[in-house]
Amino acid sequence: MKNIFRLIGILAILGATSFYIWKSDNKETSTLEKVEKITTASILNKEIKPIFHEVKTLARLEFFKIDAMINKKFLLLYFHTNSCYYCEKMKNITFADSRVQKELKTNYIVVSVNYSKFKQSFKKQFPLGGTPAIFFFDKEGKQITDENFYGYQSAEDFYNKIERLAKVEKPTK
Structure with a gap:
């Protein structure tokens, strides 16, 4: 028992x-x-990710601005840091979206700055309040300050923004 x-x-x-x-x-x-x-x-989406031109200096950024003007494209400047969760999310979700990639490849030169490593080179011209931070420049190389933003944007919202900007022949500053 x-x-x-x-x-x-x-x-x-x-x-x-x-x-x-x-x-x-x-x-x-x-x-x-x-x-x-x-x-x-x-x-x-690895094969079709947009080419991020990583820059370390303002001089290199100027090179890509000129390249964008010559090719009649907008310039997208993307600031990120090593320890930023939302930067990784932008990179792995938003920028990985096929519609976003297609729009960026068609109408933009995309430049990336690791603010953790190269803050000293950029902090005077771009004093950031946080990351991710995205700055837009028109086809003439002028910053479109009304369109700059900080923080995460979903693929849908980001796509709508970059598509709208690309449709504007001469954006409002």
Whole structure:
């Protein structure tokens, strides 16, 4: 009789443990699925990501401004930092969006600055309040200050913004 109670006790403990592990695995899977979606979007779009020209100096930025003017394109200046969650989100979700990539490749020269590394070179001309920060320049190389923004934007919102800007022949400053 004692053996039967021991067996029932052991089975109850095993059942409870199995249920707990199963329930924990389901929670981890849902978190894992979220991470997988971000990673998968990033991996799938890797081949068509826009070319970010990483710049370290104002002189190099000026080179790309001139390149944009010669090619009659807008210049998008993207500031990010090493420890910025929303910078990574912009890079891996917003910039990975195929519509965003197509619009950027068609109408923009995209320049990226790692503000963690090159703050000293840019802080006088671009004193940032935070990152990510995006500045737009028209086809004549003039900054479109009304369109600058800080923080994360979804792919949809960002696409609407860059598409609208590209349709304007001579943007309002």
